[in-house]
């Protein structure tokens with residue numbers, strides 16, 4: 001499969017408690033979160049026993065109307081999956097296990113940095129794994145803690161203390177459902193209630209609530225576990241960190257523009273980023289154009305900040321998703337033209353500014369610049385709504401190798417500009433980004449643009465840490 005020239009997120013989750021069967025609501029909620037993962041989808045519900053269906057593919061491909069009948073029960077969880085490790089059908093979630101304390105189902109957005117150690121520890125203690133996944137490890141640890149504490153909230157708190165990394169988990173333990181968020185709030189998770197009072201929901205993004213006519217209630221706090229019950233939400237403190245570390249990429253690229261995450265509208269944040277970019281790196285040109293779809297908010301903001309009119313000069317073929325890598329350059333060029341094509345009437349004879357959220361490898365951007373020149377653009381200026389990506393993400397985003405970035409290996413902005421053959425290139429500054437997000441710098445994860453991470457990662461610098469010396 002072709003490797004995308006964009007970072008990829010690792011999943012979306014939903015948990016629900018309703019008066020009626022919840023599977024169809026979870027289905028529609030998952031469809032609204034489809035942008036967070038397209039490799040696999042799954043729903044688990046509980047009615048006297050656990051019901052589950054999951055499989056590879058989009059939500060609409062995995063489920064049929066009859067499934068909504070068999071997935072009966074007024075509690076349930078759901079998941080859309082993107083693998084940042086090896087993509088295998090058995091990795092589809094929710095993952096479920098029958099334990100001595102009952103049926104436990106789990107769905108996860110994020111990644112545990114210490115998953116290997118957790119699995120090893122459990123194996124040494126005599127536990128038998130089917131998939132050796134971190135989700136399976138968490139279920140086993142939970143079952144063990146529930147047995148010894150006789151309290152699910154206490155068990156969740158004790159298990160959370162062992163987990164290092166990013167997680168927005170939804171859990172179904174027999175007929176009880178929980179949603180919990182790591183102490184830094186790395187991945188988003190919010191709560192909502194149905195407008196007719198018939199149920200309560202937790203979801204990765206508020207857009208999932210909008211679609212099923214649920215009202216946004218609040219975000220799950222970093223370091224909080226919430227039980228979703230027939231009467232609403234019960235909150236348990238599982239240990240927030242001193243500072244938050246929300247992944248800035250959620251606003252820049254991952255989340256849907258119509259979502260609101262940690263009180264910040266994704267669309268408005270993108271608009272402010274574009275505005276700030278226009279102030280930081282102005283350029284004389286005739287037209288501002290977004291790279292559809294994620295660059296649209298940034299481009300609109302750039303247009304407002306620069307006073308240069310925005311126009312849609314690139315059209316995207318919405319029906320082309322993944323493809324394989326073509327063996328020769330000509331075929332590869334066709335594959336990018338198949339996905340995106342310039343509108344000659346907008347581009348011809350114009351000095352154009354294209355605005356996008358990020359550059360990973362730079363291959364797609366180089367091809368887009370070429371397309372625009374072939375389409376008659378006299379100048380092509382590129383503006384990017386994130387600072388240069390220079391370091392891997394260990395916290396759940398598919399950017400795991402340092403050498404995959406065009407901005408590493410000592411390449412400066414001028415070198416990258418030459419490589420993509422643009423007339424000028426500018427990225428937003430880290431300070432500009434932070435200001436545009438309207439958040440404190442200390443409350444953001446900026447690991448991939450600063451090489452400083454919110455959690456201990458062997459060999460990497462932890463933020464607020466002065467040197468790497470003595471780091472274990």
Ligand code: SF4
Nearest residue numbers: 247393395445447448
């Ligand atoms: S390293 Fe980058 S992509 Fe990963 S969580 Fe932090 S900000 Fe997000």
